[in-house]
Amino acid sequence: MTVTFWILAPIMTIAALGILFVRKAVHAALLLAVVMISLAILYASLDAPFLFAVQIIVYTGAILMLFLFVLMLVGVDASDSVVETIRGQRLMAMIGGLLLGLVLVAGLGQISLGTAVGLDKANEGGNIQALANLMFSRYVFAFETTSALLITAAVGAMVLAHRERLTPKSTQPMQAAQRVKDYAESGKHLGPLPPPGVYARHNAVDTPALLPDGTAAKSSVSRVLIARGTIRSAPAMAEPIDEVQRSIDGVRDEEATP
Incomplete structure (x- = not known):
């Protein structure tokens, strides 16, 4: 020890x-x-x-x-940590620190004067058994009071965090109608955005998707990557559209030849 x-x-x-x-x-x-x-x-x-x-x-x-x-x-901003949001917070903290110091001094004094119970006697019959005996006999009222206090605090936190719903919960048909409405008003895409790497030669998140005409879809990559300038050139990594089209036409011509 x-x-x-x-x-x-x-x-x-x-x-x-x-x-x-x-x-x-x-x-x-x-x-x-x-x-x-x-x-x-x-x-x-x-x-x-x-x-x-x-x-x-x-x-x-x-x-x-x-x-x-x-x-x-x-x-948490470092500048906000020095702002006293509760009136008298520093005074209460100082008083609490002094009380804690007095408790520590009293405990050390009991150990020094020999009035404290030794570990052998405190752990007689087992540490957990002795602790349970004290908790549910001498300090049972304080234990149950603390339990009720913790339960009350948990229920209070749930009540404070609860918010009444002001609008009805949106269903799937309502969400679909809202997407169509947004498309009619602002041209917002109806479905999900294309994932990165679609029709490209690499499926990394920094590789934009390619549209049918071979151009890159800017909406398929994160705006953070765009701001950092770490986007790969998808058309440069993909096969040229003309070569692909010629190869497709060649295969069709071979299939059509008797």
């Missing part, structure tokens, strides 16, 4: 300080993952397999990864 602590303590401290000073939120979340994984290893070294599994599966594997997914999907 001592060796594991002295190895992980500097790593956790550096990662925790990095969370405060890095400029990008994604980097801060990755550093938080380092802290959580290191904490899980400390739990394992203290003969607490249940807390180790919960720390890895719930916090690191579920909550943090969900946070990273939302962060990368939505995106």
Whole structure:
């Protein structure tokens, strides 16, 4: 335990300080993952397999990864992270940090004075069994209250995210009629766009489709690739239309010759 602590303590401290000073939120979340994984290893070294599994599966594997997914999907500007959107947010954060510090000092004081229960007595009969005994006996009211709070929070999130449908759900005939209407008004193509590489000699996404006259269909490639200028020349890669037509005519002449 001592060796594991002295190895992980500097790593956790550096990662925790990095969370405060890095400029990008994604980097801060990755550093938080380092802290959580290191904490899980400390739990394992203290003969607490249940807390180790919960720390890895719930916090690191579920909550943090969900946070990273939302962060990368939505995106957070670095300039927005310093804006205080809630009045008194910094004061509440300072008070919460002081309270957390007092709790840590009290816990370390109990360990130093010898009033804390040892690991052997705490894990008597098995770590998971002892934890379940405490959770469903002495702390059963707090456990059930926390469960009800989490269920209420989940239901509240569903209610807040729910939106009443203002328009009827579009059916397939309605969508077909809308496509015909768009074609009549703006000339928008009725069907799906041609996929890249159709009638070309290469089916890569940067190769445009060829129309029957041999010209490239600009709508068959991504606008991003067009803006980057990485589009291949499909007509240059394809066989010349005249040669193809002559070969077809030659085959027809051979078939027509008795």
